Amino acid sequence: GGHGAHPHVALFYLLIAILIGTVVLHLMILPMFHGLQQTVILFILGVIFSAMFEGLHVNDDVFGAxxxxWMQIDPHLLLYTMLPALLTGDAITIDTSIARKVGRQCIYLA
Structure with a gap:
């Protein structure tokens, strides 16, 4: 029979993505990268990696599989799993004095 990729292989790409994000975050501390935005760098790296894998058709090794x-994942599943963590991260870093000032306006607009 044919041998397909095991489900745990998906974790490899996730761990590499987290590692790359962590490296980019730490590089942002350096003065030469101070003006760049982390999201822009991660987007560009993602486009490069995806173009490389799609162009070279690298699906034979573990990382390609x-x-x-990850390219086959349902986008809604990805949104629903990542959104709570992203909202929590932003809520933790909110400036409460500003939130008190604009809280009524936010509730009115919502």
Whole structure:
């Protein structure tokens, strides 16, 4: 029979993505990268990696199989799993004095 990729292979791409994000975050501390935005750098790296994998058709190795699995994921599932963590991260860093000042306006607009 044919051998497909095991489900745990998807974790490889996730761990590499987290590692790359952490490295980019730490590089942002350096003065030469101070003016760049982290999201722009991560977007560009993502486009480069995806173009490389799609252009070279690298699906035979573990990383290629993991990349292919992540490209097949339901976007709503990704949104629903990541959104709570992103909202929590932003809520933790909110300036409460400003939130008190604009709280009524936010409730009115909502």
């Amino acid at each position: 993991s990349h292919a699995m």
